[in-house]
Amino acid sequence: MDFFTGRGAKFYEFSVKLMELMWLNVLVVITSLPIFTIGASFSAMHTVLVKIYRDEEDQLTRTFFSAFKKNFKQATLIWLIYLGVYGILLLDDYAMRLLDNPSLKYLDILVPVLAFITTLSLCWVFVLQSRYKLTIKDTIVFSFTRIIAFPIRTLFMAFTLIVPLLFAWYLEGLLILVFIMGITVPGILSTCFYNHALNVMEDDSEKVQENAEEEVSTDEEDSNFAEESEEETVE
Numbered sequence: 001m002d003f004f005t006g007r008g009a010k011f012y013e014f015s016v017k018l019m020e021l022m023w024l025n026v027l028v029v030i031t032s033l034p035i036f037t038i039g040a041s042f043s044a045m046h047t048v049l050v051k052i053y054r055d056e057e058d059q060l061t062r063t064f065f066s067a068f069k070k071n072f073k074q075a076t077l078i079w080l081i082y083l084g085v086y087g088i089l090l091l092d093d094y095a096m097r098l099l100d101n102p103s104l105k106y107l108d109i110l111v112p113v114l115a116f117i118t119t120l121s122l123c124w125v126f127v128l129q130s131r132y133k134l135t136i137k138d139t140i141v142f143s144f145t146r147i148i149a150f151p152i153r154t155l156f157m158a159f160t161l162i163v164p165l166l167f168a169w170y171l172e173g174l175l176i177l178v179f180i181m182g183i184t185v186p187g188i189l190s191t192c193f194y195n196h197a198l199n200v201m202e203d204d205s206e207k208v209q210e211n212a213e214e215e216v217s218t219d220e221e222d223s224n225f226a227e228e229s230e231e232e233t234v235e
Helices: 009-032 038-053 062-097 101-129 136-150 153-171 172-180 184-234
Strands: none
Touching: 009 038, 009 062, 009 172, 009 184, 038 062, 038 101, 038 184, 062 101, 062 136, 101 136, 101 153, 101 184, 136 153, 153 184
């Protein structure tokens, strides 16, 4: 019984979460194989990860594919935009290496800086896509504002994203780990950093909505008072 009530219960909960992450990782890998669907896949992944982190998830597979279908069109377009940006930066870097012009030396630093900033934005863009109904433009712009609003958390998010990829790139023996849990485990670690930011944004959104409702209520009361005053004047 200690397994279900004592320390064993914690181990059991951890094992369940780990199995969920492993299964989610398989779903993400499979749905990302066409490459152009990576955006929808990662948006769906973050939908599920937040629920797992908040202990709200009970239908993992259904939630994933529902979010995948819901986000498919917009998330795919966002992903293609980012692929285009990375492609342009790679071409710029290649062109500068061919030219080998000393006067363009400063661009050798500019391209990596732009690539890094784009990656920081990428850490946020599919999180936001999975949570909010925004246009493509607003989602991308909002992702850059999150970098400014939460710089330290964003850096940690980038760290959890980049480091596993570097390990898999330089240590081929770890490629199998990418398929097993190499995407969702860094993802859940990233969730630890952006969940607080989501809570802050959601709290602010609720306050704005409450203030808007209070203003509407006040306007209605003022309108009713004005109508009553006019009626009394007429009488």
